[in-house]
Amino acid sequence: MKEKQRDKQREKRHVSAIPSANESFIEVSGNHEILIEGSKGVLEYTSEKVRVNTASMLLTVCGRGLNLRCISDSALIIDGFITSLNFEV
Numbered sequence: 001m002k003e004k005q006r007d008k009q010r011e012k013r014h015v016s017a018i019p020s021a022n023e024s025f026i027e028v029s030g031n032h033e034i035l036i037e038g039s040k041g042v043l044e045y046t047s048e049k050v051r052v053n054t055a056s057m058l059l060t061v062c063g064r065g066l067n068l069r070c071i072s073d074s075a076l077i078i079d080g081f082i083t084s085l086n087f088e089v
Contacts, residue, residue, distance in 0.1 A: 024054035031082045034061060037075045042068070050078050060086040 024038035036052055036059065043058070044051040045068060050061045066080035 024056055024059075026059070028082075028085070031063075033069075033077065033079045034082060034085075035075070035077050039074055039076050042071070042076070047080070052076065056089070058088040060088070062086070 024036065026037075027035040029035075036054065038055045040053040040055060042050065043053055047066050048062065048064060050066050050068070052059045052061070061078055061082060062084045063080050063082040066078055066082070068076060069079045070077040
């Protein structure tokens, strides 16, 4: 019983839903949508490639029919058929 309580306490300490200023949050929904929080700007945008600068890396999303569905100061949603993600630190 005590072991389960310790595991839950560890999980609570390690999980953070809000990225800090130097972090990015990336959520991938299957191969059709990706949410990127902590974006510093879009460097390249075509229907086959989207390059995004984040606080900690450069993210390249490749696929077919890619579309910037939603974009704000620090977040964006890309949809389409995603074939690969490339992370450059």
